[in-house]
Amino acid sequence: MTRRVAITGASGGGKSTLLSELERRGYSVQPEVGRQIVAEQIASGRNALPSKDPIAFRDLLFARSIEAYDRWTDSERGITFFDRTFIEAIAYSSLIGAEVPELMMEQANQRRFEQTVFVCPPWPEIYATDPERQHGFDFALKDYEANVTAYAAQGYELVELPKSRVETRADFLLGAIRG
Numbered sequence: 001m002t003r004r005v006a007i008t009g010a011s012g013g014g015k016s017t018l019l020s021e022l023e024r025r026g027y028s029v030q031p032e033v034g035r036q037i038v039a040e041q042i043a044s045g046r047n048a049l050p051s052k053d054p055i056a057f058r059d060l061l062f063a064r065s066i067e068a069y070d071r072w073t074d075s076e077r078g079i080t081f082f083d084r085t086f087i088e089a090i091a092y093s094s095l096i097g098a099e100v101p102e103l104m105m106e107q108a109n110q111r112r113f114e115q116t117v118f119v120c121p122p123w124p125e126i127y128a129t130d131p132e133r134q135h136g137f138d139f140a141l142k143d144y145e146a147n148v149t150a151y152a153a154q155g156y157e158l159v160e161l162p163k164s165r166v167e168t169r170a171d172f173l174l175g176a177i178r179g
Contacts, residue, residue, distance in 0.1 A: 002028075002072045003079045005177060006113040008088065008151060009120030010144035012137070015168065018120065019083045020172045030072070032083040033064045054096040062089035062104055067112050079177065082107075085113065091150035095142060108154070117156040118173050119148060123163050 007015050016032060023029045038059055041049050048056040065086035072080045086108055093100045122144050124137055148158055159176060161169050 002083060002175075004069065004072060004113045005079055006082045006085045006087070006117045006151075006156075007173075008084060008117055008147045009161075010122040010147075011140040013120030013123050013140070014161075014169070015083050015120045015143070017166050018161070018169050018173070019081055021166045022081050022173075025170065025174075028072070028078070028080040029069050030080060030082045033068055034061050034084060034088065037061060037064060050096075054092075055098055058089050058092050058096065058098065061092065062086050062107075066087060066107055066111070077097065082113070086111070087150050087154060088147055091143075091146040094146050094149070098113075113156070114177070115157055116159055116176065117151050118176070119158050119160045121160055121163065125163075 007018060009015060016035075019029045019031065032125060037057065038049060041047070041057075047053045047059045050057050065084070065088070069083070090100050101177065122137070122141050128155065151158060162172055164172075
């Protein structure tokens with residue numbers, strides 16, 4: 001059975017870099033679904049983007065994140081690290097002032113990650129925008145607060161990762177899950 005470990009936190013806080021390091025070390029990783037959606041929507045000229053149709057973006061983010069979770073259900077690959085999860089879609093609802101559909105909460109409650117969720121805090125020294133991350137650091141702070149609040153509300157224990165070199169962060173995370 002796969003152990004699913006969620007990594008959340010602020011936009012631009014180093015999550016994707018950390019996942020790359022964990023993958024380099026031989027672990028299974030699930031890349032961030034939201035960045036994939038934004039890239040696809042921009043390339044296809046569609047509107048399920050935070051800046052154009054935030055509800056459609058949230059709904060697509062949730063559905064694709066559930067699919068990503070379910071893909072690892074029968075895996076015998078040990079630990080899989082997730083760069084954000086469907087819980088972020090729930091958190092995003094608070095950022096856009098939308099109610100969370102009951103079906104969304106039901107589906108989220110049927111799927112659990114490891115009890116400890118690792119958090120990449122806001123880190124202005126490494127924050128950068130790119131084609132998929134066009135918002136500023138102020139939004140990253142709001143994103144962070146929404147995410148940690150949503151995970152805590154789901155009963156997860158949050159452990160903040162140190163602001164340090166990626167190798168040190170990976171060592172810290174792996175040490176925490178081993179022991």
